[in-house]
Amino acid sequence: MVEVLYAQPGSEPLIDFLKDVIIMTLSGGGNLNKSRVTVIGGGLAGIEAACMARSLGLAVTLYEMKPLRYSEAHTMEGLGELVCSNSLKALGGDTAHGALKGEMVELGSIIMETALKTRVPAGAALAVDREAFSCLVTEALEAKGVEIIREEIEHIPSARPLIIATGPLTSEPFAASIQSLLGKDSLFFYDAVSPVVTFESIDMGKAFFGSRYGKGGADYINCALDKEGYERFVHELTSAKRVTPRAFEPTALFEGCMPIESMAERGVATLAFGPLRPVGFSEQVKNGPPYAIVQLRKENAGGTLYNMVGFQTRLTFPEQARVFGLIPGLENAEFVRYGKLHRNTYINASEVLESTLELRAEQGLFFAGQLTGLEGYCESGASGIIAGINAVRRCLGRAPVTPPADTMTGALLRYISAPRETTPQPMNANFGLLPGITGIKKRRDRRRAQARLAVERMRSWRDKILASKG
Numbered sequence: 001m002v003e004v005l006y007a008q009p010g011s012e013p014l015i016d017f018l019k020d021v022i023i024m025t026l027s028g029g030g031n032l033n034k035s036r037v038t039v040i041g042g043g044l045a046g047i048e049a050a051c052m053a054r055s056l057g058l059a060v061t062l063y064e065m066k067p068l069r070y071s072e073a074h075t076m077e078g079l080g081e082l083v084c085s086n087s088l089k090a091l092g093g094d095t096a097h098g099a100l101k102g103e104m105v106e107l108g109s110i111i112m113e114t115a116l117k118t119r120v121p122a123g124a125a126l127a128v129d130r131e132a133f134s135c136l137v138t139e140a141l142e143a144k145g146v147e148i149i150r151e152e153i154e155h156i157p158s159a160r161p162l163i164i165a166t167g168p169l170t171s172e173p174f175a176a177s178i179q180s181l182l183g184k185d186s187l188f189f190y191d192a193v194s195p196v197v198t199f200e201s202i203d204m205g206k207a208f209f210g211s212r213y214g215k216g217g218a219d220y221i222n223c224a225l226d227k228e229g230y231e232r233f234v235h236e237l238t239s240a241k242r243v244t245p246r247a248f249e250p251t252a253l254f255e256g257c258m259p260i261e262s263m264a265e266r267g268v269a270t271l272a273f274g275p276l277r278p279v280g281f282s283e284q285v286k287n288g289p290p291y292a293i294v295q296l297r298k299e300n301a302g303g304t305l306y307n308m309v310g311f312q313t314r315l316t317f318p319e320q321a322r323v324f325g326l327i328p329g330l331e332n333a334e335f336v337r338y339g340k341l342h343r344n345t346y347i348n349a350s351e352v353l354e355s356t357l358e359l360r361a362e363q364g365l366f367f368a369g370q371l372t373g374l375e376g377y378c379e380s381g382a383s384g385i386i387a388g389i390n391a392v393r394r395c396l397g398r399a400p401v402t403p404p405a406d407t408m409t410g411a412l413l414r415y416i417s418a419p420r421e422t423t424p425q426p427m428n429a430n431f432g433l434l435p436g437i438t439g440i441k442k443r444r445d446r447r448r449a450q451a452r453l454a455v456e457r458m459r460s461w462r463d464k465i466l467a468s469k470g
């Protein structure tokens, strides 16, 4: 029995509550019925945004290009299509995805409501019958009175508030339109993602802080390998199982995105002369000069997450845990994000987006979903809910808001929009994004407390934001 963090949707008439609150706050002159929110993209983020704005009483128009045009991965006519796995990941009250799901239920998520109705057995995960899920979601939006227009949008329309949620496979003409609005360096078309591990799971008895030649102080964590350990690592790396690229994903990559295993195949010493070069560290390593050094760079300002520099990879997830676990200091590393290389359209949120999902340069224009640099079905959905709430707030003449930093949704939105020096890489829900909790020794108990707190904080935020005058 998986311990979850929410009551079954339907046990609390949440949407009615929200609607009452909004109507109440509008009484005395509001003009809600004349307001309309426009959403582009009927995927996981778009359905949540449309549903939320509609549930709060606004007219909503949702544009979806299917079935007139399908991306390389979409095949179903319905909205809310799960393009790959039918799993929405973990449900458990001691998991990051469990916390996110609990928060989504608190916010009246259509994804959660429908997923629990179309659930198929999947152990501790929430998996669904994807056909039934998409059918029910589409019917629910129609029943709510969302106007659904099947049309490919090629240029950013002038309607405001507007929520753009066209996802990782945004059609090319529309991607070009987004790029011309944001600038050419503000839209990425491809992911070369390195794994991220939690700081607390790195064995600092073996790893050490420092930068090459002492430049940059303690910016990096370094893991030293001797010759024997390095050669074993390279052998396992080059023989490990890989993910096969999909037909629409390029097999040849430019040098900066080269998977680490492909680089290692060029010769056993290649990595030791490349990203794992051991120069600049001899004085800091206890057992003599290292043969190779793996570096990890801070992934967030709090220093709770570290990114394995240059480790973009196509190894399968279990193989990443096994092979990268051979690196001294990373034997028990907790991977909160695995390495990946895939086609993915996303904006440079850190440059252009507020944590409210509104464009810094233009009030009333919001982005949601994977296009913002989030990764995953539920993460995209949660961002859609917030974009929906904020589009409505703009209609009401109120400033957009972000959930608190100790909710998973709030932490994710802060992460993607925070200033950064390196190229942003997509992020999924994980505990490293949340502020730590002190005084609880066992990791599982700590996770459970963090998750519970996240859901409670989301509940009180929802009540405050939707009921307040602010």
Ligand SMILES: Cc1cc2nc3c(=O)[nH]c(=O)nc-3n(C[C@H](O)[C@H](O)[C@H](O)COP(=O)(O)OP(=O)(O)OC[C@H]3O[C@@H](n4cnc5c(N)ncnc54)[C@H](O)[C@@H]3O)c2cc1C
Pocket (backbone or CB within 6 Å): 040, 041, 042, 043, 044, 045, 046, 063, 064, 065, 066, 070, 071, 073, 074, 080, 081, 083, 084, 085, 086, 151, 152, 153, 154, 165, 166, 167, 168, 169, 170, 171, 174, 246, 343, 368, 369, 370, 371, 375, 376, 377, 378, 380, 381
């Ligand atoms: C191949 C692939 C496999 C994936 N596998 C997983 C997985 O197993 N698990 C997971 O959690 N995540 C997975 N993801 C990530 C997944 O896509 C996102 O988690 C999620 O679907 C993103 O939601 P979204 O609403 O941002 O985009 P989407 O769900 O893709 O929705 C975008 C919608 O916009 C529509 N659209 C695009 N352009 C236009 C336009 N110009 N005009 C009108 N409509 C348009 C599309 O048809 C689509 O319906 C995968 C992504 C890809 C590309």
